[in-house]
Amino acid sequence: MKKITDYLDCLFPNPKPELLYNNDFEFLIAVVLSAQSTDKKVNKVTKVLFEKYDINSLKDANIDDIINIIKPLGMSKKKAYYIIEISKDIINKYNNKIPNNRDELMTMSGVGRKTANVVLAQLYNKPYIGVDTHINRVSKRLGLAKEQDTVLIIEEKLYRVFPKELYSRLHLQMVLFGRYYCKAHNPQCNECKLKDICKYYEKKDK
Ligand code: SF4
Incomplete structure (x- = not known):
C-alpha cells in the first residue's frame, strides 16, 4: 500500500477539495449539491446561490427560486428541497453548527453516508473516506476492492489496508487521481x- 500512498503523495502533495466554500455550512450544501454532478458545475451554481442566500434566508427561501438557480446540476427539485430542509435543521436542531458525527448528519435530508464522511473528514478532520464514483473505480482497478463490492464494502476494505491517520488525505487524493489520471x-x-x-x-x- 505504501507504493500507492507514495505515488499519490507525489502527484498530490497538498490535496484540497475542489468545491469552493466560505464556511462549514456552504461546504455541506456544496457536497449535497454535488451528487450526480461535477464540482465545476457546483462551483458555478453556488457562486450565484450564496451571493443571494445565507443559511437564514435559505431556510425561508422560495423553492422555485432555488430550483431555478440550481437547475444546471440536475435533480434540482429534490436538491432544492434538501438544502432548504438542511438549513432549517442546522438552525433549529443544531444551533447553527454542522453536526460532527455521522448519525446526526445522516438524519438530514439528502445526507447519505458518503456526504457525511466527506463533511466529517473535511470539516472535522475525522478519519473517514467517502466512496464516490472515482474512489469506487480506482479501488477496483487497483485491486483494493472487487468488481461486485458495494461502496460500503469498499469503504471498509480501504479502512483495513490504509493507516487511519491517512484516511481523510487519501480520500482527497484518490478523488483527484480518479478525476485527472x-x-x-x-x-x-x-x-x-x-x-x-x-x-x-x-x-x-x-
Ligand atoms: S487504470 Fe491505469 S491510470 Fe488507473 S491505476 Fe491502473 S495503470 Fe494507473
Missing part, C-alpha cells in the same frame, strides 16, 4: 507508476 475513459496508464500493481492494466495489457 485514472479517468473512467482513457485512463493515463502509460505514465502511471501504479501499472505494475494495477489489475485493470494487467487485463488491458493481455
Whole structure:
C-alpha cells in the first residue's frame, strides 16, 4: 500500500477539495449539491446561490427560486428541497453548527453516508473516506476492492489496508487521481507508476 500512498503523495502533495466554500455550512450544501454532478458545475451554481442566500434566508427561501438557480446540476427539485430542509435543521436542531458525527448528519435530508464522511473528514478532520464514483473505480482497478463490492464494502476494505491517520488525505487524493489520471475513459496508464500493481492494466495489457 505504501507504493500507492507514495505515488499519490507525489502527484498530490497538498490535496484540497475542489468545491469552493466560505464556511462549514456552504461546504455541506456544496457536497449535497454535488451528487450526480461535477464540482465545476457546483462551483458555478453556488457562486450565484450564496451571493443571494445565507443559511437564514435559505431556510425561508422560495423553492422555485432555488430550483431555478440550481437547475444546471440536475435533480434540482429534490436538491432544492434538501438544502432548504438542511438549513432549517442546522438552525433549529443544531444551533447553527454542522453536526460532527455521522448519525446526526445522516438524519438530514439528502445526507447519505458518503456526504457525511466527506463533511466529517473535511470539516472535522475525522478519519473517514467517502466512496464516490472515482474512489469506487480506482479501488477496483487497483485491486483494493472487487468488481461486485458495494461502496460500503469498499469503504471498509480501504479502512483495513490504509493507516487511519491517512484516511481523510487519501480520500482527497484518490478523488483527484480518479478525476485527472485514472479517468473512467482513457485512463493515463502509460505514465502511471501504479501499472505494475494495477489489475485493470494487467487485463488491458493481455
Ligand atoms: S495503470 Fe491505469 S487504470 Fe491502473 S491505476 Fe494507473 S491510470 Fe488507473
